[in-house]
Amino acid sequence: MLDKIKNEIVKAFLFDGDFIYAEPFGCGHINATYAVYFRRETKPPVRYILQAVNTTIFTDPQGLMENIQGVTSHLRKKIQEQGGDPQRETLTLVPTRDGKLLYEDSDGGFWRSYLFIENAACHQSVNRPVLFTNAAKAFGHFQKLLADYPADTLHETIADFHNTVNRYELFEKAVAEDKAGRAASVEKEIRFFLDRKADGAVVVDAIKEGRLPLRVTHNDTKLNNIMMDNDTDEGICVIDLDTVMPGSVLYDFGDSIRFGASTADEDEQNLSLVSMDLGLFEAYTAGFLSEAGASLTDEEIRLLPFSAKLLTLECGMRFLTDYLNGDTYFRIHREHHNLDRCRTQITLVADMERKMEEMKKIVAKYVNRT
Ligand code: ADP
Ligand code: MG
Ligand code: MG
Known part of the structure; x- marks a missing residue:
């Protein structure tokens, strides 16, 4: 899959910079989640989240993306109004080069991408x-x-x-x-x-x-x-x-x-x-x-x-x-x-x-x- 990500998938999205590498990321059990890393000329390197949507569970990936787009747009507006940082306080979708929210790959898999939320982590258990x-x-x-x-x-x-x-x-x-x-x-x-x-x-x-x-x-x-x-x-x-x-x-x-x-x-x-x-x-x-x-x-x-x-x-x-x-x-x-x-x-x-x-x-x- 990492080869496919490198050779096909990352090229479909509006990412900033030159691709360096991709790695499986996080502990999700539903989607296949990767972090993809990019080098940039004048700015520090950047990474994005890239996910293959689990279409066995979610049979309508387009409808699902419409939900996410609708809800995150609403949240972004509210967070902006309250002076927050929308790129950190809600998910931000990265579109494909042809302006879509999902990329359908050559095997029929559906991919989407989010800005990576840095300096934060997901905890697995309530130890405190x-x-x-x-x-x-x-x-x-x-x-x-x-x-x-x-x-x-x-x-x-x-x-x-x-x-x-x-x-x-x-x-x-x-x-x-x-x-x-x-x-x-x-x-x-x-x-x-x-x-x-x-x-x-x-x-x-x-x-x-x-x-x-x-x-x-x-x-x-x-x-x-x-x-x-x-x-x-x-x-x-x-x-x-x-x-x-x-x-x-x-x-x-x-x-x-x-x-x-x-x-x-x-x-x-x-x-x-x-x-x-x-x-x-x-x-x-x-x-x-x-x-x-x-x-x-x-x-x-x-x-x-x-x-x-x-x-x-x-x-x-x-x-x-x-x-x-x-x-x-x-x-x-x-x-x-x-x-x-x-x-x-x-x-x-x-x-x-x-x-x-x-x-x-x-x-x-x-x-x-x-
Ligand atoms: P699943 O449905 O498989 O649980 P998630 O959307 O929860 O998929 O993503 C899996 C993991 O990937 C998360 O638990 C988190 O660690 C990481 N992750 C997802 N989105 C982001 C993001 N925008 N920034 C940083 N990490 C993320
Ligand atoms: Mg999860
Ligand atoms: Mg989930």
């Missing part, structure tokens, strides 16, 4: 709570700047991504078909999700009935999708905008808590290690509301604690659905891996149900309604 708060601030800020974006103009890059009503249908179908002959062995787990079926409709119905606003959602609010300043650890730029879609702010908040506030890995087998850490919940809530609080509706705020449970329920149910279907969607590394994952999510949901009142108190503490 301050990183979690800073991540929350960055996602909250992203939400705040996009609060007036017409979310209904965005393409749905993965259909029904957080449609929990639809996810329940797929789950019940998997139980009924029992393709892998495993349903009898996981009756308790199946029951856990069926008992909470009404929860699955709460947000979907509220959006449909206009009780919750449709917003720009990121849908991959992991710590490693924020560039953090090397000197200050502040979250400066939200990246990885492939899954930007119309949805509820609750999806992003809930999912951040689901994986970020858990005391154990998603596939931990010793369930006594798995719980939702209220300290981390508070760290995230404080950061998120400090930025986005004023732009959220009362109903969104009311449902924040519930959203953590909802997104965990959804995720656990997806793992169980895949287990029942014979492990065809999530990559597994051991037998019953999807069942282990499902059980950590069930444990988290149960723990969140126990802690729901405390979560509500924490949200109330950081809501600043004047």
Whole structure:
């Protein structure tokens, strides 16, 4: 691939200078990401991010790029108005030489490029709570700047991504078909999700009935999708905008808590290690509301604690659905891996149900309604 990048791909983009070399870059699991380096005559060398879009997952790369272009243009305008540095605080696409956002290579692969955000890094894990708060601030800020974006103009890059009503249908179908002959062995787990079926409709119905606003959602609010300043650890730029879609702010908040506030890995087998850490919940809530609080509706705020449970329920149910279907969607590394994952999510949901009142108190503490 490095030869192809050198001989074909880099020539298609409006890069400044003479190509020096390309190398695989970062720890993303979805796209193939490279850094490409250029020498310039009077200026210091420069590097860019070059990515091959994963078209197995994203079947409409043009629609996806329209989303990214729309959202980053809006962010750029806002950041400029507030006197910030748009080239550092949002992604900037580098166009191709013929003015397009994507280059289709000779094998049908789709490539795009971004300016490289220097002096910043993506952290893989929350080894310090301050990183979690800073991540929350960055996602909250992203939400705040996009609060007036017409979310209904965005393409749905993965259909029904957080449609929990639809996810329940797929789950019940998997139980009924029992393709892998495993349903009898996981009756308790199946029951856990069926008992909470009404929860699955709460947000979907509220959006449909206009009780919750449709917003720009990121849908991959992991710590490693924020560039953090090397000197200050502040979250400066939200990246990885492939899954930007119309949805509820609750999806992003809930999912951040689901994986970020858990005391154990998603596939931990010793369930006594798995719980939702209220300290981390508070760290995230404080950061998120400090930025986005004023732009959220009362109903969104009311449902924040519930959203953590909802997104965990959804995720656990997806793992169980895949287990029942014979492990065809999530990559597994051991037998019953999807069942282990499902059980950590069930444990988290149960723990969140126990802690729901405390979560509500924490949200109330950081809501600043004047
Ligand atoms: P994936 O969907 O595969 O996770 P990302 O868009 O998150 O792809 O990119 C993968 C990694 O590349 C990021 O975690 C980050 O380390 C790095 N990266 C992406 N965009 C930039 C950028 N504009 N500047 C610097 N590093 C970047
Ligand atoms: Mg990423
Ligand atoms: Mg991604």
